[in-house]
Amino acid sequence: MIDYPNILNEIYTNLNKQTNKGKVASYIPELSKVDINNFGIRLNLVDGPSYSVGNYNTPFSIQSISKVFTLLKAFSLLGNDLWKRVDVEPSGNPFNHLSLLELEHGIPRNPLINAGAIVIADILVSNLKDPKTGFLNFIRDLANDDSINFDESVARSEKETGFRNYAAANLLKSFKNLNNSVEEVLDFYFHQCSIQMSCKQLADAFYLFANHGTCQRNKSHATPSQIKRINAIMLTCGFYDEAGEFAFEVGLPGKSGVGGGIAALLPKKFTITTWSPGLNTKGNSLLGMQALEQFTTKTGLSIF
Amino acid sequence: MIDYPNILNEIYTNLNKQTNKGKVASYIPELSKVDINNFGIRLNLVDGPSYSVGNYNTPFSIQSISKVFTLLKAFSLLGNDLWKRVDVEPSGNPFNHLSLLELEHGIPRNPLINAGAIVIADILVSNLKDPKTGFLNFIRDLANDDSINFDESVARSEKETGFRNYAAANLLKSFKNLNNSVEEVLDFYFHQCSIQMSCKQLADAFYLFANHGTCQRNKSHATPSQIKRINAIMLTCGFYDEAGEFAFEVGLPGKSGVGGGIAALLPKKFTITTWSPGLNTKGNSLLGMQALEQFTTKTGLSIF
Amino acid sequence: MIDYPNILNEIYTNLNKQTNKGKVASYIPELSKVDINNFGIRLNLVDGPSYSVGNYNTPFSIQSISKVFTLLKAFSLLGNDLWKRVDVEPSGNPFNHLSLLELEHGIPRNPLINAGAIVIADILVSNLKDPKTGFLNFIRDLANDDSINFDESVARSEKETGFRNYAAANLLKSFKNLNNSVEEVLDFYFHQCSIQMSCKQLADAFYLFANHGTCQRNKSHATPSQIKRINAIMLTCGFYDEAGEFAFEVGLPGKSGVGGGIAALLPKKFTITTWSPGLNTKGNSLLGMQALEQFTTKTGLSIF
């Protein structure tokens, strides 16, 4: 028997003492103001109880973790037609994402890099009635919590400084891989990234990825085959340029965001979320990565 | 003695008969509607008369040829400080200009590729009072012709379809190499490209590049050293991905535009302009390139 | 209860009828002469019996599958020091592997692309007494079969036509990431690729990847943590430019070779190998990829 509460406490206590907690994202004021000492973990067993430590109940900006939810929604809406507009290969090159987009004629490498997520956002803008509200309700549904919301000031700041996303969206538009206007798509995109969720809410919303597509309220949102494929994409592409490293060190499908959150899962077993706003040099939460590495080492639970 | 009228006539007559005239640019309706049978040449000797054949008096969209004029203005305003924001190396790679911009941290390779010209436009927006009018007057001054004007419908069409330029401008902005807003800079840029000039007007405006910086009305617009340098940039970077080929086949500093115009010169000797709207696969005027190649071969006049 | 024999038979029978079997590798005569109609599958359950269909007992050239064995040996010899000389990120870009090597200063993206495997070969040349014999004995040991051997004519042909591998090795040498001579390292590398094994032998040799590092003869060759990491590398990097696709469609760690073999596994459950010499356009066995996709779909067994 694995003593989960003890393992979580041990990880939490040790990492909390660590002096190097990385650096809080500073490109917009809303993120830079977050206290670096926040640290929380939430574990939901698929067929069992949940466990938490630290600030697991404090909402934070989920940022890129939202890309998994938009992918889920778009995949369930379009099925495999989705893959005509975005590929599923790891991006490899950290330093020239726009160049890859040029070389590959406007087909983003995968749906979890920014350019790919912007294509997914375009699909949702085309297919959802009242897209922003519709998508927010989808998240609330997954997490079974109607208190989840956008942070409008984050969305506004992203819009004012998101020149690289504007560059990517315009490049996609030049390749005719964006059907709506750049402004409309990015407005949706900046809002999806601004959603505030706690570790608890995220772990609840991720439940369906560990449970063949059926959420905690027993509603199916995607086929088992679609869920298997999203999990595969998370494993190979979920951690920017550190995807290989994460698969190598941790061995779980997951997704990180620059707000310091990470959500991961072991199919049929558990979902686990961490939040610590300090990032490593690759843009992933420093303590979060360590916590997950220690968790799979101590429990022996990983897909490999 | 070189028999210029006869040489021009021979070139004009032979090329006019040629059935393959390339393809007219089609990305905006204003350019695509131009009659492919237009063909004109104008030659201004520095110390002698001028000669013309064909439609040398019909105005056309100068497009990228305008980049030489904005460079001239920005260079004369900022001097060598200009080179902190844009480099002078050939771009080499046709297929991934944005990627080069990424790899080189937002410093465009040279002022005659789009990204470089957008930086130059930003400089003029910062330094000219009433930038669009100011720049138009500068061109009128150089050509000694107040009838020259923007084509507002071309500028508007470029704006509506210029997603790649929006991508480049946003990428420059993300690297902090754009001081004004993307919208303001591109509004200026799309207007400069929309200027309508005839072969005659262009050859007159180019006069100062063959004459140490002093224009036909005997006014100095730049130092001889600055003119020498702009000529060097035209030779190495003036013809997109065909710059080496043009230097190799023709051997004159010059600049082409997708409107089908080419302006070139031999220092101290002549300026020559051609217009034929059909483009080769590299985006340069098909007949224009051939006309200039034949001209330097028949006259033996080139910088090499 | 899963009816493995029936599932294997069904897959075998259906795919065998398929007229498009891909194209046999043709860059060396030894590979091009192989009969495209060969098709075999072998399944070893970790805690149960084995099942086979077709030409599961015919030896073929394992080619790149050998890279997993050299990685295993080098990792067990050097431990984590290995990662100073080769990274663990997916390579992403199919078209410019050498360029990535240039941009990343001679550190190959991962040990399963050619450049990475050449660095691993260099490590074995430095660390094994009598490297070729030593490595062959290691493979025989893993598979528990002393009849396994090099195919000297394949090794010789690879050497005569392996200009791209010579280019990679010389580039690595220029970055000082090769300690032995190019000739010595490539002689080893071409030999490792020339090893002949059957589906049965490969499935036996892969057993330890599904069994925490302990082989069928109950001998431990690596720590569970090392095995977990090699499995992660296989999943993210094992199928050239199709790694993401394979994770997406199949969801098993594995490795393919241009000889038409594929070896894959589900930790704690099974190893599975296929052989069909016809390749798809990405260089992976066409029928093999389909067989494995069908196998995980029909059994519901995958890491996701």
Place this chain on the structure above:
Amino acid sequence: MIDYPNILNEIYTNLNKQTNKGKVASYIPELSKVDINNFGIRLNLVDGPSYSVGNYNTPFSIQSISKVFTLLKAFSLLGNDLWKRVDVEPSGNPFNHLSLLELEHGIPRNPLINAGAIVIADILVSNLKDPKTGFLNFIRDLANDDSINFDESVARSEKETGFRNYAAANLLKSFKNLNNSVEEVLDFYFHQCSIQMSCKQLADAFYLFANHGTCQRNKSHATPSQIKRINAIMLTCGFYDEAGEFAFEVGLPGKSGVGGGIAALLPKKFTITTWSPGLNTKGNSLLGMQALEQFTTKTGLSIF
């Protein structure tokens, strides 16, 4: 009237006092041992006398300057068929020459980068009887000096450390753009680079580039059109990643070598050579570049 002797003396005296003389190439012992204080200039007027200062009579390793001579020979042998195997565009990208070669399917960007010069060497190995001797005699002929020779120890050192050239040659071979063996071609290539010449000998050998293809002994080695084209290539591609800068600052066709030599010319007017072994960060002679910049500024003589 231009006072050449005075101008040369002034340049020589000023630059000789400069403390920063760059860094001598150190990748082989033969180059690293050269005294950094060597400095010579030679000027040959096409229709007039010659002038010299400093160590103009000391032989040094011409290195990449030899690429202009092999290009001349190959061009005169094959005519425009040459351009099927090598392009004439500037290379632009300093950091990934091999990658460009990959992306452009084995056609080097131009004959003055290493990959291009290796293709030219292959052509000479195919077309010259006794290639090394034949080529050496060609150089002796051009310079009218039979004392010119290879430096065998330089050639041997280049061979032992030239891993990047081996990488390029093997990559060319993989694209079938090398007809002879890698070893044979590189043996020729390393020898051509090892030729020792003084400023005087180089200025004499370059005479034909300023004189329509006719050498000092009044023998024609190429057509005026071929010479014009080689001059164009030198201008756009002769100075590695600094070609644009050199055209911009100096405005003469020319070629540099890592031995510290530079040879340049103004068609119909003069050839000029400099030697100072200290290099700038781009690999061109630091004092040599400055000397040529000052010479064209002081004399007002440049192609622009």
